[in-house]
Structures are given as structure tokens and as C-alpha cells.
Amino acid sequence: MSVDDKELEDFMLATELLWTDTAITRMKNVPFFVRISVVRGIEQYAKDKGVACVDDDVVSRAREE
Secondary structure (H helix, E strand, O other): OOHHHHHHHHHHOOOOOEEOHHHHHHHHOOOOOOHHHHHHHHHHHHHHOOOOEEOHHHHHHHHHO
């Protein structure tokens, strides 16, 4: 595990919503310098849509919009 992956995993513990393992794995593919912003944006998208758990589908829909 790289330092950047460890930073993401530590940050994910502080998120407000539940995240599936596949959604977290997708975040590891996001460049490290924008990961936190992307996670926050996806969480806000999920909250706005009334979603309690961020999964692969939510990540895909957030990217499309």
C-alpha cells in the first residue's frame, strides 16, 4: 500500500456516509492531489440524492453529472 492509499483510507474513516469497498477502490484510481475533493463531492452528491451508502453505482452517477 502506498502512502497515498494510506492517506485515503485514513480519510475514509472520517466520511459521513458508508462506502463500499469497490467505491473506495475506485477512489484509489483518482490522482492523489484531488482525491479528498472528489470524495467530498461524491458524498455531497449522495446526500443530495438521499443515498445512505456510496457504492460503485453512486460513484458512476456522480461522475456523469
